[in-house]
Amino acid sequence: MAEFATWIAVDWGTSNLRAWGMSADGAVISSANSDKGMGKLAPAEFPAVLTEVAAELSPAPGTVDVLICGMAGARQGWLEAPYLDAPADLRDLAAHAVRPAMENAALSVAILPGICQRQGGEDVMRGEETQLLGLASLAPDYAGLVCMPGTHSKWARLDGTRIENFTTAMTGEMFDLLKTHSVLRHSLTGPLDGPDRAEGFRAGAADGLDRPDNLLGRLFGVRAAALLSDRQPDWSAGYLSGLLIGTEIAAKRKQIGAASVPLIGSPALCALYWQVLDMSGASGHPVDATEIVLAGLKAARQHLA
Template sequence: MTDTVDWVAVDWGTSNLRAWGIDGAGAVAVSRTSPNGMGKLTREQFPGALTELLGGIEGQSGQAIQVLICGMAGARQGWLEAPYLQAPTDLRGLLDGAVRPDMPNARLAPSILPGVCQKIPGSDNVMRGEETQLLGLAALNPGFSGVVCMPGTHSKWAQLSGTRIERFATAMTGEMFEVLRTHSVLRHSLGGDLEGPGRDEGFAAGVEAGLDHPERLLGQLFEVRAGSLLSGRQPGWCAGYLSGLLIGSEIGANREWIGDAEVPLIGSAALCALYGQALTRIGVRSRLVDATEAVLAGLKAARQFSS
């Protein structure tokens, strides 16, 4: 069966590859997913992975199909490095900074969007993929100005003014949780039941500790181990406390970014819900923005602003 599209939007992550065929009216006509994320491919394998994923898709005009790609395909270790735009920057210029890798056949015409970097002594930073979601948020909420939080393996905090990203910061919160859970002494207290009894109580206690004293994070981490040895804390409580402590410390360390306005949270519903709970404790409202909706809106906007 052949699917006919106007162009294709692609989000190429480290673990997975997702594509959406967009019709002439701007609607999703077909969607495809693949486990061929950047981390599983050599540079030479990218063209084949894209060709395989988009098999059976044809362009409406009979010309090469424009494929607009965001994410890790443009990383230094990806398909073809797409140099960063430097913040502050207007995200409407993403497609103008795209690179166009060679394809072994002329059926597909891929363009890889750049990431964004920040070159400030003591605050050097990079993002790749999140900038497209931020452009999507701006497209979905015209005139938005404020702080955006993007929870994840490497959480991002960004100051957005319309389509302009003013500054941003990164917290390795998700990765730290995984490293501590699997490779540190804390693993003996967590066990295998991370959702067991006491998790909600532990999470609340961890959030409070992190929000109140983010500067004490390294010492507070050991309370996971001490609590299980001395106070009989169960694995569920310990897992909740560790999660809450890391999230609370992240938010506490970024308090100067957060005012009274509602904070959009872009990411998975489950993880954003935890951040929402933590923000509520300091009197800050939040709302969930679906990550897939944001990246699709961002890819459409990038294409539109360049035309």
């Protein structure tokens, strides 16, 4: 007989959502994905999407708890879950969860809040705070910087379950904007994943680490290198990526020192950050993003009222 899910864990992002049917002891017994992320939905559409996804997860008869992290709790999402102010103990996330109305009485939904920073520079995160709680639950003695590469990369200082402060770098978005909408697009038209991309990445990362103050000048160098040195699109794409990541890591160099930084994100992107951290004299160790978010949702559920 197939096992029923006693509760459902959901990571609801801007573009997609991932959901897992969980057993009472925290094991994953089923999973489902949907491309109906927050950015594609009006608030009134969220309940039907959740009901549709939950039906794929073999929910147990009766009422099943659903715990959601991510952009469903944004102001433009399903129901806003107001930010918890940093510094904060991530175990308090569950106490600030919001409960949207559901016509489907079989699903009891709670949405976790994000974290904001008002002092020392305004900043916000949604979803990453649950990953940090997951890391704290799997490595309870860890204290130091955590890097979460992505469209908007996050750097957080964690001490056990306490997030002290964090910053955001728009590195991924800047790459896309420059590739698509700037003069650099003329040097990035064609295959971008060719054999010279790795060489370009190393060169860009070295320039970003060595001269982060010259970022604006080196950006135009992408175009100049194509015109004067016949650099091809794959080299140019690698250089631009390396330059941006190198500049991002250079800004954290004093804080990182020679530490090994946990990296939470896609394997390919974490590998690039690991490479640049190694070039800087530090190190990185990728952590499985799915394992981390599930650990965070399980930890938060223990404190859910």
